[in-house]
Each structure stands twice: as C-alpha cells, then as structure tokens.
Amino acid sequence: MICGVKRLWLYTVIATLGMTGVAHAAEVPGVDVSNWTGEIDWAAVSSGGAKFAFVHATEGTDYTNPSFDAQFGGSASAGLVRGAYHFAQPHESDGTAQADHFLRNGGNWISDGQTLPGVLDLEDNPYTNTNGKNNCYDLSAADMVTWIKDFTKKYRAATGRHAIIYTTTSWWQTCTGNTTTFKSNPLWLARWGSEVGELPKGWKKHTFWQSAEKGTLAGGQNVFNGSESQLKSLANPPAEVKVGGRAVSRKSYTVTISNTGPHPVKDVKVTGRTFGGQRVVKAPGCTFSGTAVTCRIGELPRGQKKTFAITTRPTRSKGTVGLNVTVGSVKLALKAR
Structure with a gap:
C-alpha cells in the first residue's frame, strides 16, 4: 500500500517561494520602533524610502508598549507594511504563555495584505543586573529550544503563519546550541555594520537584516532581502x-x-x-x-x-x-x- 502527501498552493507561483531561503538582488528598506523611539513622523519615514516597520508590542507576560496602537496604526496609515514583535523573557514563563500575551496585545496576524507575521525577539538578556540571569536567561540550550518551540507552535496554531525569528548569530549559537529546528521560520538577523556576515545554522538566507540601531530613518535601520512585491507576498501569502x-x-x-x-x-x-x-x-x-x-x-x-x-x-x-x-x-x- 502506498501513501502520498503533497502540497498545493492556491494563488500565484511566485508566492510559494519560502521567504526563509531565496536569494534576491533587491533590498527594501524599513524600520523597527518601540516606545523608546518616541513620537514618529510616519509620513517622513515613508517619504524617506521605508516600506515596512516592525513595532514592539509586548514583553514577557505583563508588559505592553503604551505607544503600540499609535505606532502600529501610524505606520499603516503611511502606507507601510507593518508587523509586531515580542521581546522574549524565557526565564519568566513558558513560551506558550508569552505567545498568548503577544497574540492578545497586537501580535495576532490578520489577513489585510498589510500585516507581516509576528516576530519573536531573542537576544542577550539586557536585565542581568536586575534579574541576575546570564545572557541565555540561565536556560540550557535544550530548554531554550523547547521554549522557542512552545512559542512558535502556539503562534502557528493561532495564525497559520510561521513567526519571524529575530536574533544574532552569536546568541543563537550560544543559547540554542546553533539548532536547525526553526529553519521554516523567516530569519530577521541583527548585525550592525555593512555586511550580513555569518548566519545561524539552519538558515541559508536571511529575510530581514537589522544593520544599525539608528540612521536616517526613525528607529532601527533594516532591509528586506527581496523585492517590494515579495515583501507584500510575505504579508499576504497564498492559500x-x-x-x-x-x-x-x-x-x-x-x-x-x-x-x-x-x-x-x-x-x-x-x-x-x-x-x-x-x-x-x-x-x-x-x-x-x-x-x-x-x-x-x-x-x-x-x-x-x-x-x-x-x-x-x-x-x-x-x-x-x-x-x-x-x-x-x-x-x-x-x-x-
């Protein structure tokens, strides 16, 4: 007896390309912002060439960005494709609980053609002086992988989308053991400088690149590794x-x-x-x-x-x-x- 399983994409062929691993000549500029960015002139961001924005929505299980609605709505009104991100605090609660908090407070993907999949922000613990944890939040690599699985599984089940993973190569190598488990999730790589450099294991290409903390546009400076039409396809993929x-x-x-x-x-x-x-x-x-x-x-x-x-x-x-x-x-x- 023979079993068969195949996938059928129902719209255009170009949208079937996984945004995690296709090389593109074009690069589309964008920004990332948080409450610390302050008031943003979104018209100036748009006229300055940005086509997308990531907005900080949540952190842990209790923090929400008080400026989120204004920033998320403002970026959309200026014609930008936008997405929300969650700053992970893996030592505070499990990944499922933090995904729930994110989904309830701005991270839920909607099929409006303008909303990108939500982002899981994984980076060095910035609160070592207050929480006493190391850069990996005192989690072993195995426990960290489990935590990320719980978050991304919940997000996928709730939205049908793979959450974007924001990280650095060094953090990923140290805190996850350079796991290849999440290669289906688009990669947003943080490396400030003029070159993308080495990627975490499991990803052949990046989808987004944060190249600088500050620049000519408001907030962090980023590029999408593809064309503007492919960016829109990531926001509105095929059935x-x-x-x-x-x-x-x-x-x-x-x-x-x-x-x-x-x-x-x-x-x-x-x-x-x-x-x-x-x-x-x-x-x-x-x-x-x-x-x-x-x-x-x-x-x-x-x-x-x-x-x-x-x-x-x-x-x-x-x-x-x-x-x-x-x-x-x-x-x-x-x-x-």
Whole structure:
C-alpha cells in the first residue's frame, strides 16, 4: 500500500517561494520602533524610502508598549507594511504563555495584505543586573529550544503563519546550541555594520537584516532581502492545502485535504479515477460513475481537514489496482496489490 502527501498552493507561483531561503538582488528598506523611539513622523519615514516597520508590542507576560496602537496604526496609515514583535523573557514563563500575551496585545496576524507575521525577539538578556540571569536567561540550550518551540507552535496554531525569528548569530549559537529546528521560520538577523556576515545554522538566507540601531530613518535601520512585491507576498501569502491519500486495501481508499495555510480555501475539487479493473461503488459526499469519482469542498477553514472514503469493487483478485487522484496541480497515485 502506498501513501502520498503533497502540497498545493492556491494563488500565484511566485508566492510559494519560502521567504526563509531565496536569494534576491533587491533590498527594501524599513524600520523597527518601540516606545523608546518616541513620537514618529510616519509620513517622513515613508517619504524617506521605508516600506515596512516592525513595532514592539509586548514583553514577557505583563508588559505592553503604551505607544503600540499609535505606532502600529501610524505606520499603516503611511502606507507601510507593518508587523509586531515580542521581546522574549524565557526565564519568566513558558513560551506558550508569552505567545498568548503577544497574540492578545497586537501580535495576532490578520489577513489585510498589510500585516507581516509576528516576530519573536531573542537576544542577550539586557536585565542581568536586575534579574541576575546570564545572557541565555540561565536556560540550557535544550530548554531554550523547547521554549522557542512552545512559542512558535502556539503562534502557528493561532495564525497559520510561521513567526519571524529575530536574533544574532552569536546568541543563537550560544543559547540554542546553533539548532536547525526553526529553519521554516523567516530569519530577521541583527548585525550592525555593512555586511550580513555569518548566519545561524539552519538558515541559508536571511529575510530581514537589522544593520544599525539608528540612521536616517526613525528607529532601527533594516532591509528586506527581496523585492517590494515579495515583501507584500510575505504579508499576504497564498492559500495552501495539503493533499494526502492512502490505499487502505484493494478496495478501500482515503483522500484527505488539509488546510495548512493562513486563509480559508473555497471550491476545492477532488477527482479520482480507478485503474486495474475496478469500479467505484461507494463514496459518501461525492458523485461517482463507473471508474470516476468527484468530490467537492465548498469551504475549508484554516487548520481544518476533510477526508473522503472511496470504496471500489475489483474485477480481479491479483495484480496492481489503485486510484489516481487530482486536486488542482497535485496528482497522487494510490496503489495496492
């Protein structure tokens, strides 16, 4: 018996490129700001060339930026793509609790075409004099990886997006053991200077680069590693479904459609045709005739899945039989002997 799993991206092909690992010649400027930045002339930031802004939203489980609403809304009103970031305090609580705090206070991704995935800010502990912890917040590398997993898993479940990870190469090497676990998360690298330099292990390319704490624009100085259209695609990615199938036996097959992207998907059509001398005899929720079967999904919410069970009547007891399945551009061959 053969199982198959493939992904189908439902909009444009260009948006299927993972923003974590594609080299681009273009670089798009942007800024990052916090309450410490003060009042911001967002029109001047925009006219100065910035196309995006990251705004500090939360820290730990109890701090919220009092200027967040003004900064987040102001950047949007000036036409910038914007995103929120959470400053991690891994010693205070688990990653899930801090992700919850972030999601409730500005970090929740919305499908408006102007909001970037939220950011998990991981860097040297700036409060060593007050909390008595080392730069890794006194967590072992293994415990830190677990903490980051908890945060990013919660964020992914709540939004359908991979949180962006902001860090330095040195912190990542020291505090996570240079783990490769989070290579699906876009990397925002902090390294002040004229070169991006060495990346943390697991990432082949950066998505954002913070090159300076201050500059000609308000706040930190950043660039996006791509074109402006790719930046907008990161804010508004395509819908995505995962197509899985299994030959349970010579006369029983299942096809599962899972919505693994950030948007609801509509009007999904599943078509199948048997081979090896079989006829479809049962397919709840589908239409069928002879060797052909068609199943439709009107709407599949984000994070949900739908499974179709298809029963056939083989006309011979030996040899390979199966079902060829098509969902958009995805094709699966489910075989049984």
